[in-house]
Amino acid sequence: MEKSNISVIIPIHTVIDLDQYLPKALESVTKNTVQPDEILIVRCACPEVTEFLSGYDFGDMKKKIRIVETKKTKEFAHMVNSAVEEVKTDYFSILEFDDEYSSIWFKNAVKYIKAYPDVDVFLSHVIDVNEKNEFVGTTNEVTWSLGFVQGMTPEESFSNLGFLDLEALKTFPNFQLSGAVIKKATFEDIGGIKNNVKLSFVYEFLLRMTYNGYKVMTIPKSGYKHMNMRPYSLFWRYRNDDRYKLSQNEGKFWMQTAMKEYFFNFDREIKYEGN
Amino acid sequence: MIEKLKESLNKIENKDFQIMFLTPDLKGTPRASVAEIYYHVKELIKLGYNASILHENNEYTKVGAWLGEEYDNLPHSSIQEIGGTFKVGPQDFLIIPELFGNVIQQTQKLPCKRVIFAQSYDYILDMLPPGTNWTSLGVNTFITTSETIKQEINKLFPATTGHIISPQIPSYFSNKNSLKKPIIAIMCRDDRTTSKIVKTFYLKYPLYSFITFRDIKQIPREELSEVLNDYFLSVWVDETSSFGTFPVESMKCGTPVIGKVPMIQPEWISEKNGIWLFDELQIPEAIAIFSKNFFEDVEDTDLLNEIKGMENKYTEEEQSKQIKDVYTKIFNERKEELKTNISRLSEPNNLEQPIVL
Numbered sequence: 001m002e003k004s005n006i007s008v009i010i011p012i013h014t015v016i017d018l019d020q021y022l023p024k025a026l027e028s029v030t031k032n033t034v035q036p037d038e039i040l041i042v043r044c045a046c047p048e049v050t051e052f053l054s055g056y057d058f059g060d061m062k063k064k065i066r067i068v069e070t071k072k073t074k075e076f077a078h079m080v081n082s083a084v085e086e087v088k089t090d091y092f093s094i095l096e097f098d099d100e101y102s103s104i105w106f107k108n109a110v111k112y113i114k115a116y117p118d119v120d121v122f123l124s125h126v127i128d129v130n131e132k133n134e135f136v137g138t139t140n141e142v143t144w145s146l147g148f149v150q151g152m153t154p155e156e157s158f159s160n161l162g163f164l165d166l167e168a169l170k171t172f173p174n175f176q177l178s179g180a181v182i183k184k185a186t187f188e189d190i191g192g193i194k195n196n197v198k199l200s201f202v203y204e205f206l207l208r209m210t211y212n213g214y215k216v217m218t219i220p221k222s223g224y225k226h227m228n229m230r231p232y233s234l235f236w237r238y239r240n241d242d243r244y245k246l247s248q249n250e251g252k253f254w255m256q257t258a259m260k261e262y263f264f265n266f267d268r269e270i271k272y273e274g275n
Numbered sequence: 276m277i278e279k280l281k282e283s284l285n286k287i288e289n290k291d292f293q294i295m296f297l298t299p300d301l302k303g304t305p306r307a308s309v310a311e312i313y314y315h316v317k318e319l320i321k322l323g324y325n326a327s328i329l330h331e332n333n334e335y336t337k338v339g340a341w342l343g344e345e346y347d348n349l350p351h352s353s354i355q356e357i358g359g360t361f362k363v364g365p366q367d368f369l370i371i372p373e374l375f376g377n378v379i380q381q382t383q384k385l386p387c388k389r390v391i392f393a394q395s396y397d398y399i400l401d402m403l404p405p406g407t408n409w410t411s412l413g414v415n416t417f418i419t420t421s422e423t424i425k426q427e428i429n430k431l432f433p434a435t436t437g438h439i440i441s442p443q444i445p446s447y448f449s450n451k452n453s454l455k456k457p458i459i460a461i462m463c464r465d466d467r468t469t470s471k472i473v474k475t476f477y478l479k480y481p482l483y484s485f486i487t488f489r490d491i492k493q494i495p496r497e498e499l500s501e502v503l504n505d506y507f508l509s510v511w512v513d514e515t516s517s518f519g520t521f522p523v524e525s526m527k528c529g530t531p532v533i534g535k536v537p538m539i540q541p542e543w544i545s546e547k548n549g550i551w552l553f554d555e556l557q558i559p560e561a562i563a564i565f566s567k568n569f570f571e572d573v574e575d576t577d578l579l580n581e582i583k584g585m586e587n588k589y590t591e592e593e594q595s596k597q598i599k600d601v602y603t604k605i606f607n608e609r610k611e612e613l614k615t616n617i618s619r620l621s622e623p624n625n626l627e628q629p630i631v632l
Binding site for chain 2: 108111222
């Protein structure tokens with residue numbers, strides 16, 4: 001089978017619904033006609049996760065899977081950054097355990113890497129579903145709208161289609177990084193994903209990428225199914241869990257923070273003091 | 276008179292005659308029918324003939340900007356400039372596009388051979404004075420682009436002889452196997468049709484509102500081949516088209532076409548080589564279905580294989596051969612006409628017979 005030069009990173013920070021979703025997520029990888037070279041499951045040091053994974057039957061996939069433990073925290077950004085350090089391929093992709101790749105994703109990712117070697121992040125045309133697996137919308141496709149990324153001439157606007165730039169991001173922040181295929185070297189150069197910007201970590205990462213001149217494009221193929229607001233997921237907790245819940249003002253604060261932080265390639269301490 | 280005709284006959288045999296192609300001024304707008312005229316002129320010059328573009332006014336916008344610089348260098352002359360010095364003899368040929376029906380009447384008294392170049396069936400009767408036909412205006416030869424149009428023209432003007440020269444699609448319209456972008460190349464004869472299709476599609480399928488449509492009418496030819504290679508779909512509505520250059524160009528670039536079948540069905544259309552509809556209202560839905568399949572990577576292999584079959588059709592080589600054959604035939608027919616007239620004039624008993632030049 002063709003080598004993809006892509007690793008898949010699956011961060012696991014909880015066992016809630018893990019037995020329900022992880023098999024589907026892993027199956028979505030195996031269903032691809034072009035396979036990733038390796039799957040890194042990065043887990044927090046929580047005992048229940050350790051226990052779940054040590055008893056999990058990965059079947060035929062076992063030889064392809066590596067478990068990476070992060071001792072720092074169970075925060076998403078830390079887990080991903082730790083896993084990327086372990087990645088042996090030139091590209092990697094993040095798969096949330098409650099999400100799925102489409103069976104055509106890696107085949108297309110390999111094609112686009114070959115055609116666009118200078119692109120650093122290939123976003124997927126993401127299909128969003130709710131926890132009942134019902135279609136709710138799509139993400140990342142907006143880069144293909146004429147005028148989303150402005151050009152100096154009409155011709156330039158056409159040639160910009162599919163790509164993301166800083167100015168466009170400033171007006172439209174809603175992008176999805178999960179499922180994207182990312183160049184490892186670029187990710188490390190730029191300092192990885194920041195934990196301290198809370199819910200705006202994807203936005204801040206993309207702002208920082210484009211600000212530094214790295215290239216981000218959307219592959220126009222439905223490559224990834226993302227479950228929105230699964231109970232106990234990160235963003236669900238920001239909205240519903242009393243321990244993590246963010247007020248509307250704080251939500252705004254973190255988005256504004258992203259707009260200030262993308263100049264820095266390191267994760268600065270930030271405190272929210274308002275209400 | 277006999278000596279003059281003999282001289283003309285000699286001139287044809289020695290390639291010492293003019294072939295002038297009357298050409299409309301498009302003011303820089305690309306159009307396949309005018310491109311074809313230029314291809315004929317270029318090829319005839321290559322064959323050693325004295326062919327040129329003849330345009331009405333001195334202020335004529337050449338086609339180099341959209342067809343290629345080399346075409347600006349072909350011989351051009353303007354009727355306005357040569358005016359009274361415009362001289363043609365029985366050995367010369369004036370090629371008149373079908374849309375210049377009035378010119379056919381105006382040029383009746385010229386001693387040269389006039390040939391109609393009928394690329395669009397739809398325009399044939401537009402400027403033709405009522406009660407006249409090509410034959411009554413002294414034209415008995417035409418060139419067209421397909422057997423279907425030839426037959427239709429012969430139904431209107433039974434006494435004319437038709438020759439077929441298929442259009443050529445330049446070799447730069449070839450499939451470079453580019454990764455396709457979710458952009459639709461659209462070409463409709465009526466701009467309102469374009470607007471209706473685009474707006475209906477966005478209203479009925481907001482999920483696909485990010486898909487960009489691009490009207491390709493103004494795009495220079497060579498650039499168009501790149502555009503068609505990149506785009507995932509072409510949409511074509513031209514009810515009065517007689518050939519359909521744009522869909523063939525698309526297919527040659529590996530881009531499927533959704534189109535409305537024109538009144539005269541082009542000879543290259545097959546059941547499987549495109550998504551051909553009779554109802555324009557079905558086009559937005561067809562685009563939505565095609566788009567869904569594109570994003571999900573569902574390939575219609577039958578369609579793609581059929582499109583591949585277009586790769587070797589309508590080539591420059593094929594047309595060059597047809598140009599050589601057809602014009603040689605027309606020149607020979609003219610020689611025979613002149614010989615017949617010489618022979619009539621040589622026999623005193625036939626002096627009363629009309630001489631048709």
